[in-house]
Amino acid sequence: MSNLFDLLVAGLATGAIYALVAVGFTLLWQTSQTINFAQGEFVMLPAFLMLAAMHVGAPFWLAIILGILLSMILLGLAFKMLLVDPMMRHGVLPLAIATMALAIGIKEAVKQFFSAEASPFPSIVPTGDISILGYAVSLQSIGVLVVAILAVVGLTTLLSRTSLGHQMQAAAQNPTVARIIGVPVERMILLTFVINAFLVALASLLITPIYLAKFSSGEVLGQAAFIAAIVGGFNQVRGAIAGGLLIGVLDNLAAAYVSTQYRAAVPMIFLIVVILFRPQGLLGRAEERTV
Amino acid sequence: MSNFGKTLKIVLGLAVVAALILVPMNFNRYGLFILSQWAVMTIAAMGLNLTLGYAGQVSLAQGAFVGIGAYTAAIMTTHGWPLPAALVVAIGLSFAVGWVLGYPALRVQHHYLAFVTLAFSTLAFLVFRNESWLTGGIYGISNIPRPNILGFATNRPLPFYYVCLGSLAIVSLAVWWLIRSPWGRAFMALRENPLRAQSLGVDTRRYTLMAFAIGSALGGVAGALYAPLTQYIDPVPFNLSLSLDLLMMVIVGGAGFFFGPFLGAMIAVLLPEWLRFTEGYYLMLYAVAVMLLLIWSPTGILGILDRYMAARRTKAASALRAVAKSRLETAQ
Numbered sequence: 001m002s003n004l005f006d007l008l009v010a011g012l013a014t015g016a017i018y019a020l021v022a023v024g025f026t027l028l029w030q031t032s033q034t035i036n037f038a039q040g041e042f043v044m045l046p047a048f049l050m051l052a053a054m055h056v057g058a059p060f061w062l063a064i065i066l067g068i069l070l071s072m073i074l075l076g077l078a079f080k081m082l083l084v085d086p087m088m089r090h091g092v093l094p095l096a097i098a099t100m101a102l103a104i105g106i107k108e109a110v111k112q113f114f115s116a117e118a119s120p121f122p123s124i125v126p127t128g129d130i131s132i133l134g135y136a137v138s139l140q141s142i143g144v145l146v147v148a149i150l151a152v153v154g155l156t157t158l159l160s161r162t163s164l165g166h167q168m169q170a171a172a173q174n175p176t177v178a179r180i181i182g183v184p185v186e187r188m189i190l191l192t193f194v195i196n197a198f199l200v201a202l203a204s205l206l207i208t209p210i211y212l213a214k215f216s217s218g219e220v221l222g223q224a225a226f227i228a229a230i231v232g233g234f235n236q237v238r239g240a241i242a243g244g245l246l247i248g249v250l251d252n253l254a255a256a257y258v259s260t261q262y263r264a265a266v267p268m269i270f271l272i273v274v275i276l277f278r279p280q281g282l283l284g285r286a287e288e289r290t291v
Numbered sequence: 292m293s294n295f296g297k298t299l300k301i302v303l304g305l306a307v308v309a310a311l312i313l314v315p316m317n318f319n320r321y322g323l324f325i326l327s328q329w330a331v332m333t334i335a336a337m338g339l340n341l342t343l344g345y346a347g348q349v350s351l352a353q354g355a356f357v358g359i360g361a362y363t364a365a366i367m368t369t370h371g372w373p374l375p376a377a378l379v380v381a382i383g384l385s386f387a388v389g390w391v392l393g394y395p396a397l398r399v400q401h402h403y404l405a406f407v408t409l410a411f412s413t414l415a416f417l418v419f420r421n422e423s424w425l426t427g428g429i430y431g432i433s434n435i436p437r438p439n440i441l442g443f444a445t446n447r448p449l450p451f452y453y454v455c456l457g458s459l460a461i462v463s464l465a466v467w468w469l470i471r472s473p474w475g476r477a478f479m480a481l482r483e484n485p486l487r488a489q490s491l492g493v494d495t496r497r498y499t500l501m502a503f504a505i506g507s508a509l510g511g512v513a514g515a516l517y518a519p520l521t522q523y524i525d526p527v528p529f530n531l532s533l534s535l536d537l538l539m540m541v542i543v544g545g546a547g548f549f550f551g552p553f554l555g556a557m558i559a560v561l562l563p564e565w566l567r568f569t570e571g572y573y574l575m576l577y578a579v580a581v582m583l584l585l586i587w588s589p590t591g592i593l594g595i596l597d598r599y600m601a602a603r604r605t606k607a608a609s610a611l612r613a614v615a616k617s618r619l620e621t622a623q
Contacts, residue, residue, distance in 0.1 A: 035402055037535070083582060090589035092402065093349070097542045098585045100535050105578030112571045219531075223413070230406050261421040268410040272395070275407050279399045 005135050007252045013141035014210075015248020016148030020203040021225035022232065022240040023155065024196035030172040030235060031192045034084055035096040038103035039200065040222020045106055046071040046204035047121055047213040048114050060122055068201040076197030080190055103218065110215040123209035144206045151202055152241055155195070159237065168192060224251070227271045233284020242283055311456060316449065323448040324520070329560045330455035331516045334462050336540040336552035338509025343538070344546035345470060346502030347482030348396050352408035354533030355415035356385045356507045360514020361524050362419060365432040374438035374519060381515040382508045389507025393500035412534045419526035431525030435518050455516055462509060467549065469505070478502055482547075543581055545593030554592050 021043055028034040036042070050067035058066060083102065087095040125143025129136040159165035170178040171188035179185050203221075211217055224247055232243025247267050254266035274282065315326055339353040360381040367377035395407040419426050426432070437445045438454070445451045469475050477498045480488035489495045518524050536559055544555025562580065566573035588595045 035405075083586070086586045087589060093546075094542060094585050094589035096405075097539055098582050100539055101578045101581035101585070105575055105582070108571075108574040108578065112575065223409075223531075226406060226409070230403070234402070262417060265414055265417050268413050271410045272407055275399055275403050276395055279403050 003256075006137070007256055008249060009137050009141050009145075011249035011252035012245060013144040013148075013248070014207075014252065015228075015245035016145050016152075017203050017207045017244075018221075018224045018228045018248050019241045019244025020148055020151060020199045020206075021221060022228035022244045023152065023237055024199040025225050025229045026234060026237060026240045027172075027192045027196055029229075031168070031189045032084060032088055033092050033095075034088075035092060035099070036196075037096055037099040037222070038106060038218075039225055040218030040220070041103045041106040042071075042075050042197070042200040042218070043204050043207065043221045043225075044213075044215065044218035045075065045110065046201040047208035048110050050205070051119060051121065051213060052114070064124075064205060067205075068198060071201035071204075072194050072197045074197075075200060076194035077190070079197075080193040084193070103222075107215050107218065114215070116215065118212040118214040121208040121213045124205060140210070144210075147202070147206060151199065155199075156237065164191075224248075224267070227267050230281060231271060231274050233281025236281070236284050239281050239283035243281070246282075308460075312453075315452060318449075320448050323452045325560060325564055327448075327452045327455040327520050329556050330452075330459040331513050331520060332537070332540065332560055333552050333556040334459055334516070335510050335513035336537050336544070336556050337462060337466050338506040338513070339537050340506075340541045340544075340546060340548075340552045341466065341469070341478070341509065342502050342506030343541055344548070344551065345475065345482060346478040346498070346506075348393075348499060348502055349401060349405040350392075350408045350503070350506065351405050351531070351534045351538060352392060352412045352415070353506070353510045353537040354529055354531065354535075355412045356389065356510030357514040357517060357533060357537075358415055358419055358526075358529030359385050359388060360511035361518040361529065362426055362432075362514070363511070364515040364518040365435050365524050366425065368436050368438075368519065369432060369434065374515070378512065378515045381511040385511030385514075386504045386508040389510075390500050390504040392507065393503030396499050396503060397496060409531065409534075412531050416526055416530045419529060426526070429525060431523060432518075433523045435522045435524070437519045437522070451520065455520065458512065458516055462512060466509075470549065474498070474501070539581065543584060543591050545591030545597075548591070548593040548597070551591060551593050558592075 021039060024042075025036060025039050028036050046067050049070045050063045053063035053066045054060065079102075083098055084095065087098055123140060123143075124147075125140050128139050130139055130142070131137070157165075159169060167178070167183045168188045168191060170181075170183050171185040172192075175185050178188075207221070225244070228243035228247045229240050230243070231246060232241065233239025247270075250267055250270060251263070255263045258266055311326075315323055318326070335353055335357050338356070339350060342348050342350050342353075363381040363384055364374065364377040367380060368374055392408065392411055396404050399407065420429060422428070423430075437451055439445070440454060443450060445454050470478070477488070477493050480491070480493055481495055481498055481502065485495050517528075540555030540559045541552060542555070543558055544551035544553065558581075563573050563577050566576050569576060584592070588598075590597070
C-alpha cells in the first residue's frame with residue numbers, strides 16, 4: 001500500500017512537469033498552429049545554460065535567473081522571429097519539419113559545446129524524506145509538485161483574470177476579430193512564445209536534478225509532452241494539465257506493474273485509444289473539420 | 292521549344308543514370324555503402340511521398356516499416372530462405388500492417404493522424420527490442436547473407452550497390468506508372484479535397500487505406516534491402532528518428548514531386564558525409580541547412596524549380612500576349 005502511495009506521488013510529480021511542457025506546447029498550437037517537435041530539446045537546453053553560467057562562476061540562484069532569461073530570449077523571441085515568423089503562413093507541416101531540424105541542431109550543439117556525457121545538476125529542493133499521514137514521501141517530489149502547481153495556477157490566473165490574458169485568448173481563438181477590436185495580435189502571439197520558453201525553463205530546472213542533464217534527454221520528454229497534450233485535449237490548457245498528470249502517473253504505475261520492457265508502450269496504447277475514440281482529447285472541445 | 296525541352300530532359304536523365312552506373316566503379320567500400328544507402332532510403336522515401344505527397348496522409352511510421360522489412364529479410368535469410376522470397380513476405384507483411392494503420396486515417400486527420408502513427412512507430416520499436424526470441428533483442432541479428440542474383444554472388448560492395456540501384460529503378464518505374472494511372476489521380480483527389488472526391492464517386496475509404504498500404508509496402512522493400520546491405524541489424528536504426536528523417540527527406544526534396552525523394556534522400560544521406568570535414572559540427576550544419584532551405588522554400592528543393600518554371604512560363608506567355616497585342620494594334 002505504501003508502495004502504491006509512493007508511486008502515485010512520484011507519478012504526480014513527473015506528471016506535473018510533463019504538464020508544464022504540455023501546456024506550453026498547446027499554447028503554441030493555439031496561437032500559431034506551431035507543432036513544436038523541438039519542445040523536448042527546449043526542456044533539455046535551459047539546464048545546460050544554467051550549468052554554463054555556473055561554470056563561469058555564477059552562484060546557483062544567479063545561474064537560474066540567467067538561464068531562464070536566456071531561454072526566454074533564445075527559445076522564445078529568437079525561435080518565434082527567426083524560424084516561426086517566416087514559415088507560419090506556409091502551413092503546419094513545413095514548420096513542423098523545420099522544428100525537427102531545430103531539435104537535431106540543439107541536440108548536436110549541446111553535444112559539441114558542452115558534453116556528450118550526462119552531468120549532475122543541483123536540486124532546488126533539499127533531498128530527503130518527510131512523513132505525511134505516516135508515509136515517507138521524498139521532499140523532491142513535494143517540491144516539484146508545489147512549484148509546478150504554482151506555475152500552472154499563475155498561468156491560468158494570467159489567462160482568465162487579467163486583461164492581458166483575455167487579449168491572448170482572443171488572439172488565439174479568433175485573430176481576425178481580435179485585430180478588429182484592437183488587440184495587438186502579433187505581440188500576443190510573441191508573448192505566448194516567451195511564456196512557453198519560461199515554462200520549459202522551469203520544467204528543465206525541476207526535472208534535470210532527477211534525470212541528469214544530457215543532450216539526448218529531450219526525446220523522451222518531448223514525446224511525453226506530446227502525448228499529454230493530445231490525451232488531455234490539444235486546444236485546452238486544463239486538458240494539457242490533466243493529460244500531463246495522467247501520463248506521469250500512468251508511466252510510473254506501468255513501470256511497476258507492467259513489464260519494464262513494455263513500460264513505454266502503455267502511454268502509447270492509451271494515446272491511440274484516446275485519439276480513435278475521443279480525438280478532441282479527454283477535456284478538449286471538438287474542432288470542426290476544415291474541409 | 293517544348294520538344295527541345297523534352298529531349299533535354301531525356302538526355303539529362305540518361306546522363307544521371309549512366310553516372311550512377313559508371314562513376315561508382317572505382318569508389319571505395321565506404322563510398323559504395325553510402326550510395327547504396329541513398330538508393331535504399333530513396334525507396335522508403337518514395338513510399339512515404341506516395342502516402343503523404345500524393346494522397347495527403349501524414350505518416351510518422353515509415354521507419355517502422357523499414358524495420359519490419361529489414362527484420363523479415365534478416366530472419367528469413369539467416370534461416371536459409373532466398374532474399375526474393377523474403378522480399379515477397381516483407382512486402383506482404385508491411386502492406387497488411389500499413390493497411391491496418393490506415394484505419395485511424397479514416398477517422399482522424401492531420402496532426403492527430405501524425406500522432407497515431409508516431410505511437411505505432413514507438414510500439415514497433417519496442418517489439419523489435421523486446422521480443423528477443425524473434426529479433427535477437429538489443430543484440431540484433433548478424434551475418435545476414437547477401438543474395439545470389441541469377442547465379443552472380445553479390446557479396447562484394449559493387450555488385451550489391453547494383454542490386455540496390457536496380458531495385459530503385461524498378462520501384463521508380465512502378466511508382467511512375469502508379470501516379471499516372473487512375474489510382475494516382477484518385478490519390479491526388481484525396482489530397483486536394485476529400486469531400487469533393489467522394490461526391491464525385493471516388494471510394495475515398497479504399498484509396499486512403501491503399502495509399503497507406505502501398506506506401507508502407509515500399510518501406511518494407513527498402514528494409515528488405517537494408518538488412519543485406521548492412522549485414523547486421525539491431526533495433527536502434529529503426530526508432531522514431533528514422534521516421535522523422537524520412538519525413539524530412541520527403542518535405543525537403545519536395546512532397547508531391549516525383550523526384551523529391553531522390554533529392555531529399557541525397558541531402559539527408561550524402562550532405563552529412565560531405566560535411567564530415569567539419570568534424571563534430573556536421574549534423575549541426577545539416578540542421579541549419581534544412582531550416583534555411585525550408586524558410587526559403589517551404590515546398591522543398593523542387594518547389595524552387597517549380598516556381599522558377601512557373602514564373603518563366605508566365606513571362607513567356609505575357610511576352611507572347613504583348614507581341615500579339617502590338618500586332619493587333621498595328622493591324623488596326
